[in-house]
Amino acid sequence: MTTANEPQVVIVGAGPAGIRAAETLAAAGLRPTVIDEGARAGGQIYRRPPAGFTRPPATLYGSQAGKAVALHTAFDGLVSTGRVVHLPRHSVVALADGTLHAVGDGGSRRIRYDRLILATGATDRLAPVPGWQSPGVYSLGAMQIALKAQGVAMGRRILLAGSGPLLTLLATQLLKAGAEIAAVLDTAGMRGQIAAFADLAVRPSFALQGLAMRARLGRLYHAGIALEGIEATETGVTAVRWTDAGGRARRTLCDTVGLGWHLKAESQLADLAGCRFDYDATWAQWLPHADRMGRAGDGVYLAGDGLRLLGADGAEVAGRLAAAASLSDLGLPAPDISADLKRLDRLERFARGIARAFPWPADQVRALPDDAILCRCEGITAGAVRETAAYGGPEANRVKSLGRAGMGRCQGRYCQLAAADLIAASGGLAHTGDVGRLRAQAPVRPVPVRALLEEE
Secondary structure, three states: OOOOOOEEEEEOOOHHHHHHHHHHHHHHOOOOEEHHHHHHOOOOOOOOOOOOOOOOHHHHHHHHHHHHHHHHOOOHHHHHHOOOOEOOOOOOEEEOOEEEEEEOOOEEEEEOOOEEEEEEEEEEOOOOOOOOOOEEEEEEHHHHHHHHOOOOOOOOEEEEEOOHHHHHHHHHHHOOOOOOOEEEEEEOOOOHHHHHHHHHHHHHHHHHHHHHHHHHHHHHHEEEEEEEEEEEOEEEEEEEEEEEEEEEEEEEEOOOEEEEEOOEEHHHHHHHHOOOOOEEEEOOOOOOOOOOOEEEEEEEEOOOHOOOOHHHHEEEEHHHHHHHHHHOOOOOOOOOOOOHHHHHHOOOOOOHHHHHHHOOOOOHHHHOOOOEEEEOOOOOHHHHHHHHHHOOOOOOOHHHHHOOOOOOOOOOOOOOOHHHHHHHHHHHHOHHHOOOOOOOOOOOOOHHHHHHOOHH
């Protein structure tokens, strides 16, 4: 049991980073509290289906099944023996003065902490495409959740577009599940992918797995394409127009579209915690600043894709490092982390290779026609963003205040990166990072008013 004098360590997120952080703290004799939005621990990549779901781990996770089962078993063991307090189906929506505000099915609760480890993961990074607001257009992550959690392929004839490892992975997972794939369209060119292979080769097994998946896609896969638009009626998607690497106009019939350009760090809570941010030109996004152990502020530690976009293996390493840092700062014995620090170097090199091989399509975004929807929540067009930037100046929060782009339910998660490119281009700025980033505001998730009025 937690004693009155025992430090209160809270972990937000029960993916690979949060699980390994909890394991490290529990091994040191602490009893951390782990808060997670999921009903069962595992995170996105190792997301678990509901209890009683019959598909085996090998089917759900492929070559990563062993790692997934090991993580699930480790965390379940910590919870069953009382070494971890687990709050599933809870969203942390605000934090201030050493207190988290979380909302669950039964209402809201306030949770005090002495040390806070944010293992919030990442979300889909989306680039707007004319017609992407149409019914039948989803993010790649949403389609993968449906497949893993419920065994559902969203659509009968599916077209996937974007770039990054998830594009290829989801395509092969859908094919294995028996879905029909119309095409897999990658905005990254083959030349850039080949140029980055030296960095990708530092993790040869992963690089080879990627090549094997690509081979299974065969002629379905097209690199170096340009997306022109998504055609749809009131009832759903009908086709996608695109240009291939040779400049030929193409049109592919489909009834569902999945979009995604790798990942965007989920960093709103880090912002509310007072962490500093730097614009990373390689990843084309703002990322929180922390030392190699994850220290990001007074009593605040970051781990996983919310800090560095290193994938599941990198998240496990980062979770152990953040927990070790918190133990050391509390004056408690910490485990030897020299091997994890050494491994971190290799993981970071691989991740940078991924970012260079599958870049953010800035040119495509800047060329959006004025009538294309940029902010899906508020229905704001690219032309409206350009006009607002010309009137109010090339600064992200000013454009948001004057033009509402980024004010919707997602709070800019899906549109702010594209908006920044448009604002920079409109203002003649050489670097997208110069427009600044949207400030996070509580609540960081939509919250029913009733949940705020009732306490658990």
